[in-house]
Amino acid sequence: MNVASRFRTLPETGDRVQFTLDGAPASAPAGVTVAAALLAHSGAWTRQTVKGAGRTAYCMMGVCFDCLVEVDGTPNTQACMTLLREGMTVRRQTGLRDLNGGHCG
Amino acid sequence: MAEVDLIIIGAGPAGMSAAAVAARGGLQVLILDEQPHPGGQIYRNVAQNRCKRGFLGQAYAAGADLVDALDHPHITLLTGATVWRLDKGPQVTWSRGGKSQTTSAAHVLLATGAQERPVPFPGWTLPGVMPAGAAQILMKTAGMLPKDAVLAGSGPLLYLIAAQMIDAGSPPQALVETQTFAQMLGASQHLPRALFGLPTLLKGLSLIAKIRKAAVPRYTAGSGFHATTTENGKVEFFFRAKGRDQILTCDLLLTHQGVIPGTHITRAAGIAHKWNAAQGAFQPEHDLWGATDQPGLHVAGDGAGIGGADAAAAAGELAALNILCQSGQLSTDTRNQRAARARAALFRARAIRPFLDVAYPPPAEILSPTDETIVCRCEEVSAGVVRQAIREGAQGHRQIKTSLRCGMGPCQGRMCDATLRGLLSEGKASQPISPPRARSPIKPIALGELAALSPPQEEPA
Amino acid sequence: MQQRTQEITIIGGGLVGLSVALGLLMAGQRVRVLDGADSDARASQGNFGLIWGQGKGWDFAPYANWTMDALTAWPAFAQQLRDLSGIDVALDQPGGYEFFTDPTEFDAFKAELAQQAIHLGKRARYEMLSGDDLRSQMQGIGPDVVGASFSLYEGHVNPLRFLRALRCSVQTMGGHVRLGATVSAIRPQPKGGYALVLADGETLHTEQVVLCAGLGAATLARDLGFNTQVRPQLGELLITEKLGDRLPFLSSTIRQVDEGGVQIGGTKANAGLNDHETLPIMSKLAHHAVTVFPALADVRVVRAWGALRVMSPDGYPVYAKSSMHPGAFLVTCHSGVTLAPLHTSVLAEWILNTSATPELEAFDECRFALSHAA
Numbered sequence: 001m002n003v004a005s006r007f008r009t010l011p012e013t014g015d016r017v018q019f020t021l022d023g024a025p026a027s028a029p030a031g032v033t034v035a036a037a038l039l040a041h042s043g044a045w046t047r048q049t050v051k052g053a054g055r056t057a058y059c060m061m062g063v064c065f066d067c068l069v070e071v072d073g074t075p076n077t078q079a080c081m082t083l084l085r086e087g088m089t090v091r092r093q094t095g096l097r098d099l100n101g102g103h104c105g
Numbered sequence: 106m107a108e109v110d111l112i113i114i115g116a117g118p119a120g121m122s123a124a125a126v127a128a129r130g131g132l133q134v135l136i137l138d139e140q141p142h143p144g145g146q147i148y149r150n151v152a153q154n155r156c157k158r159g160f161l162g163q164a165y166a167a168g169a170d171l172v173d174a175l176d177h178p179h180i181t182l183l184t185g186a187t188v189w190r191l192d193k194g195p196q197v198t199w200s201r202g203g204k205s206q207t208t209s210a211a212h213v214l215l216a217t218g219a220q221e222r223p224v225p226f227p228g229w230t231l232p233g234v235m236p237a238g239a240a241q242i243l244m245k246t247a248g249m250l251p252k253d254a255v256l257a258g259s260g261p262l263l264y265l266i267a268a269q270m271i272d273a274g275s276p277p278q279a280l281v282e283t284q285t286f287a288q289m290l291g292a293s294q295h296l297p298r299a300l301f302g303l304p305t306l307l308k309g310l311s312l313i314a315k316i317r318k319a320a321v322p323r324y325t326a327g328s329g330f331h332a333t334t335t336e337n338g339k340v341e342f343f344f345r346a347k348g349r350d351q352i353l354t355c356d357l358l359l360t361h362q363g364v365i366p367g368t369h370i371t372r373a374a375g376i377a378h379k380w381n382a383a384q385g386a387f388q389p390e391h392d393l394w395g396a397t398d399q400p401g402l403h404v405a406g407d408g409a410g411i412g413g414a415d416a417a418a419a420a421g422e423l424a425a426l427n428i429l430c431q432s433g434q435l436s437t438d439t440r441n442q443r444a445a446r447a448r449a450a451l452f453r454a455r456a457i458r459p460f461l462d463v464a465y466p467p468p469a470e471i472l473s474p475t476d477e478t479i480v481c482r483c484e485e486v487s488a489g490v491v492r493q494a495i496r497e498g499a500q501g502h503r504q505i506k507t508s509l510r511c512g513m514g515p516c517q518g519r520m521c522d523a524t525l526r527g528l529l530s531e532g533k534a535s536q537p538i539s540p541p542r543a544r545s546p547i548k549p550i551a552l553g554e555l556a557a558l559s560p561p562q563e564e565p566a
Numbered sequence: 567m568q569q570r571t572q573e574i575t576i577i578g579g580g581l582v583g584l585s586v587a588l589g590l591l592m593a594g595q596r597v598r599v600l601d602g603a604d605s606d607a608r609a610s611q612g613n614f615g616l617i618w619g620q621g622k623g624w625d626f627a628p629y630a631n632w633t634m635d636a637l638t639a640w641p642a643f644a645q646q647l648r649d650l651s652g653i654d655v656a657l658d659q660p661g662g663y664e665f666f667t668d669p670t671e672f673d674a675f676k677a678e679l680a681q682q683a684i685h686l687g688k689r690a691r692y693e694m695l696s697g698d699d700l701r702s703q704m705q706g707i708g709p710d711v712v713g714a715s716f717s718l719y720e721g722h723v724n725p726l727r728f729l730r731a732l733r734c735s736v737q738t739m740g741g742h743v744r745l746g747a748t749v750s751a752i753r754p755q756p757k758g759g760y761a762l763v764l765a766d767g768e769t770l771h772t773e774q775v776v777l778c779a780g781l782g783a784a785t786l787a788r789d790l791g792f793n794t795q796v797r798p799q800l801g802e803l804l805i806t807e808k809l810g811d812r813l814p815f816l817s818s819t820i821r822q823v824d825e826g827g828v829q830i831g832g833t834k835a836n837a838g839l840n841d842h843e844t845l846p847i848m849s850k851l852a853h854h855a856v857t858v859f860p861a862l863a864d865v866r867v868v869r870a871w872g873a874l875r876v877m878s879p880d881g882y883p884v885y886a887k888s889s890m891h892p893g894a895f896l897v898t899c900h901s902g903v904t905l906a907p908l909h910t911s912v913l914a915e916w917i918l919n920t921s922a923t924p925e926l927e928a929f930d931e932c933r934f935a936l937s938h939a940a
Contacts, residue, residue: 003338006233006356008275010248012157029247031153036247043338043356045232050808051485056232058482060239061146062139062548063220063367065515066230066482074864076515076549076807083141096810096826099861192845207845498733498745500603507726510825515807515868544843544871549807552830553863555852558845 003043019088028084035060035067035079038090046079048094069093109135109181109210111428112197114188114370117145118414119406120216121171122421123428128179130429135208136175137186137199139548143172145218145406146238147414149245158248160272162265164308164414165245171418190545191374195401198545198558205554212401212428215371215389216421219364219407222386222467223520224258225474228332229360230482233340237266237361250275251357255342257281257330258361259465264312266359271319278355279322281344283362283468286326292464301456305413324351328470332358362467366408369519372543375399380537383462384411385472386523387540393448394427395420403428416454422447472527480528481521483514491528501529502541512541515549574917575600575762575772577749577786580610581902582909583778584732584743588650589914590776591739598772599736600747600762602782609780609876610902614803614831615725617657617904618818620664620692620717621675624682628928629882632908634689637719639907644723646910651734655723656824662720662816665711665858672713679715691718704814708860722816723903724824732906749779752789754891774893776917780876781839783898791890794931796898798839798874802847803831804855804867813859820855828865830855834875841872875900885916885929896931 015030021041028037035057038046045054047068057067060080067079072089075097079090111127113120116138124134136143144151148168154161155169175182183201190198195213198205221236228234237256243249250270256263256277267277299306316323324346333341335354342353365386368378376389376397388410395403405424406417423444430440474480476489486509499505502512502525511525512518518525522541529538546555576587579601587599602608619637623629637659644657666672676694683690695703697712736743748765752775755761762770777783777790781798808826816822819832830851848870856863876898878884883899895917899905915922 003232006252006254007243007249008252010158010250010273012248032247036243036249039243040247040249043232049485053230053485054232055230055482056235058235058239059221060235060242061220063516063519064482068515076866081139096808098811099809099813099865190845198845497730498601498743500745508730510726513805513869515866517869544869545845545848546867546870549866549868551864551866552804552806552852552856555804555849555867556856556863559849559853 005040006043007040009040017084017086019084019086019090021090022092032084033080034069034071034082034084034088034090037084038069038079046092050095070097109133109208110432111135111212111214112137112195112208112210113214113216114197115145115216115218115406115408116140116143116175116182116184117216117218117406117417118147118168118171119218119408119417119421119424120145120214121175122418123214123216123405123425124180125171125174125177126422126425127428128177130425131434132179132429132432134180135210136180136182137188137197138182138184139187141184143175143182143184144168146242148172149242154245158244160269161245162269162272168414187548188370189548189550191370191402193400195399200548200550200554203551203554205550205558207558211432212403214395214403214405214421214424214428215374215408216404216406216417217367217370217408219411220367220519222362222365222471223523224360224362224471225478225480225488225524226330226332226471227475227478230479231332231334231340233334233338233356234332234358234360237263237359238364240357240359241266241269244269244273251277251359253278253355254357254359255279255281255353255355256359256361257283257327257342257344259284259467260361260363261309261312261461261465262364263361264309264316267321268312268315271315271321276319276321277359279324279353280316281324281327281342281346281353283327284325284465288466289464292460295460295463299457299460302453305454305457328468330360330470362471363465364407364411365523366410367519368408368540369517369543369547371397371404371408372540373545373547374402376402376404378540381410383459385467386411393423395424396427412451412455412458416451419447419451419454423451472524473531474524480524481509481511481514483516483520484510486511488524488528491525492531495529501538502526505529506541517543517547573597573772574774574776575760575770576776576778577752577762578602578778578780578782579733579743579745580608580778580780581613581729581732581906582610582780582897582899583776584729584736585902585906585909586776586778586897586913586917587736587741588732588739589910590917591736591741592910593914593918595918597736597741599741599743600749600764600770601743601745602748602779603746606748606782609874610729613725613873613903614821614829615722615728615823615903616818616821617659617721617723618662618901619719619904620662620715620818621678621682622901623685623882624678626880626882626928627685630682630685632883632929633901633904634686634719636905636908637721639911640721643907643910647728647731647735650738651731653727653731653734655728655731657721657723658816658824659719659721660816661716661718662818663714663716665714665817665819667710667712667857669712675715692716706814706859706861708857710857720816720818722821725903728903728906748782749786752786754790754894758893760891760894774895776895776897778897780898781874783896787896790894790896791888792886792896792931794878794884794886794896794898794934796876796878797836799877799900800833800835800837800841800872801831801875802833802835802843802851802870802872803829804848804851804870805829806862806865807868809865817858820858827868828855828862837872839874841874843870843872879934883929884931885913885926886931
């Protein structure tokens with residue numbers, strides 16, 4: 001589902017950071033968390049639970065663990081507690097993580 | 106690392122205030138905070154926002170002073186540091202950059218703050234539904250504003266966030282508040298006391314005036330919350346108000362029913378907790394200085410009991426003065442003299458609490474949601490399934506956890522403990538329910554990182 | 567409150583009590599179970615779910631054979647639970663490993679298994695593997711593993727679903743489970759039967775009583791003239807986040823539950839009733855896991871805890887009939903999961919003293935008096 005972002009970002013001066021989301025190029029202002037970048041990018045789910053329910057970042061402060069995504073190959077990473085860095089590979093998660101990184105549907 | 110006299114966990118107003126007082130008093134202070142910058146949640150990113158995002162307001166901006174005071178030779182501030190265990194000593198085990206270590210000190214101040222009270226209702230797990238505080242964090246840390254949001258729930262934070270959104274040029278579509286006129290009336294008996302915190306009271310009134318001036322529609326006595334999403338991702342928010350069913354369609358539904366102390370770390374540290382009936386939450390037991398029943402462990406700020414930023418800063422100061430006294434740096438008399446100002450500030454800051462607690466209580470339907478509502482977000486367990494387990498004999502948090510897995514997910518019960526307590530309390534007017542057990546690691550830790558803590562060689566038998 | 571006399575009252579609603587209750591219900595008895603409070607020690611809540619036989623009773627033949635009887639009875643038992651409760655306990659008996667990083671320990675265990683095999687005769691099914699053999703058979707085993715033992719009948723169940731299935735089965739069979747009914751004293755009555763004094767002051771009467779109260783049995787055992795003293799033994803555990811793929815083995819120290827998380831445990835310590843997890847053991851368990859299977863290194867622990875085993879003086883079960891008070895029985899063990907099929911079947915025969923009663927004298931508590939005397 002392509003859902004537009006539920007947020008608008010204030011035009012502020014500063015660098016932008018390039019990253020990839022599910023293989024596609026994306027960018028966000030420097031200094032934001034991965035969760036903020038994802039919420040700015042789209043309003044769609046960023047992880048699917050075991051039962052197939054779509055979730056996005058929720059509490060933004062590290063308490064709820066709904067913002068889990070795969071960052072640079074490490075699954076179940078809290079996006080709201082991870083600062084976005086140049087060249088980061090972010091993948092949305094579906095279902096449980098696998099042993100050697102990645103996840104299965 | 107140089108010898109540490111005091112470890113402070115949490116760089117919010119309580120932690121920052123305590124650090125400055127302790128450091129100036131001669132103690133070596135280590136502050137550990139899991140966020141990338143100091144400020145806690147209330148002053149999140151305040152030092153980074155000095156010249157921008159003015160819509161966040163003056164009270165917020167003033168928090169930068171606390172951050173500036175951390176620039177002191179006796180203070181070591183480590184951000185991105187997650188504490189995951191406390192041992193007697195006290196000894197703190199923490200993780201930073203994928204590596205864990207333990208640090209001991211004579212005193213540890215737990216100033217880990219509050220979390221939003223979970224607000225469960227059908228649809229609360231959908232994309233597009235978030236706590237109001239989360240939207241505020243996005244404003245503070247990423248300059249992001251909701252395009253078209255409905256604010257729903259109760260409490261002064263709703264008004265603050267609405268006002269900040271208005272000033273930023275993204276007013277909310279509507280405010281749907283759950284407090285009833287009867288509750289406001291019942292709270293009015295606490296207004297005389299609230300007058301001791303007159304500035305705060307006036308500030309609240311000015312926020313409400315701003316919202317009215319912006320012509321944001323307001324509903325009160327709202328109930329029956331539930332949400333669905335449309336094909337293109339919009340949120341449909343259903344509720345009952347003004348005697349009829351209502352629907353609002355929006356991009357973002359921001360909910361809020363007050364904040365509660367984050368007690369995971371204090372419970373895991375073995376500190377005794379008590380139920381604060383007025384605030385509807387557990388908090389660690391402590392004396393007026395923040396000392397607890399565990400040697401060397403102190404608490405201050407919203408993590409010790411909800412009071413707001415000013416109360417937290419005052420409590421941090423009191424805890425630091427007491428720790429200086431216990432460390433032999435101050436006599437009891439000097440401590441008491443120096444504490445007078447902070448004690449007065451604490452009194453004024455807390456004066457408005459009884460009024461707020463009675464005026465904006467969490468509604469029963471949030472504490473005991475409908476059967477179809479997901480209670481445990483991590484394990485996707487609904488209230489109906491929990492009620493069934495209770496009927497089958499689960500008598501406490503532990504048995505619900507072991508039979509249904511509520512609390513076994515990565516959030517470790519942070520999102521569901523409060524609701525489970527509400528469900529367990531149904532139909533039991535006076536049965537006391539103990540706080541659920543919390544164990545380390547209080548945040549997940551990789552096996553490799555945990556393994557690296559052990560000595561490299563096994564000792565010979 | 568009505569004080570109807572039940573035929574048999576089971577004190578303790580954990581794995582052992584519920585299993586015994588189920589067996590007696592299936593034998594046609596009227597059964598009531600009195601269970602304690604949520605905050606009681608409740609060893610069953612910490613059970614690992616293992617169905618395990620390796621090395622058990624290597625120096626005590628009756629236990630070796632009793633355990634083997636249980637292992638082979640599990641499949642039918644799981645089916646029976648499913649029929650009665652509708653709950654699938656997720657029984658999996660793929661065979662299990664013990665992994666060794668210390669050659670001395672490996673050799674010592676090899677000797678124990680050889681001894682155990684003598685007791686088991688034809689039923690013994692195990693093999694010892696060198697580290698290299700193991701690594702050639704199974705991908706992902708770490709280089710520091712020097713060897714492993716493998717036994718064919720080992721398995722596991724979902725421990726908490728198992729507890730629920732027992733509870734539901736007992737209820738389906740007409741047993742009455744009363745919760746929050748901690749028994750503080752048992753008073754044998756002069757004309758037979760027992761008065762059970764509850765902690766809240768209420769007194770219930772019963773004709774026969776089976777004490778299955780685990781760690782809560784200390785004073786109650788003495789009330790019935792038993793001498794056995796059980797003590798708590800702490801085992802610490804780690805549980806990880808759920809994984810979508812499966813570990814290629816089942817081990818008594820590393821086991822993946824059906825929902826996907828990996829449980830790591832197997833330590834033993836005497837800490838009284840203190841079930842707190844400790845940092846050195848947590849780290850040691852993590853070290854063991856990543857040594858055996860290095861791919862686990864970036865898998866996160868989501869919680870650690872301690873659980874108390876119910877240990878008799880020699881670690882073997884106690885099945886005792888009170889000589890002083892007929893109709894009073896003591897049942898205690900630390901392998902409530904493994905032995906459950908027998909507790910639900912032949913133990914009922916033993917309690918009811920039918921013609922099919924098994925030979926359980928070896929497990930009587932008089933063996934402690936004998937060893938004291940020796």
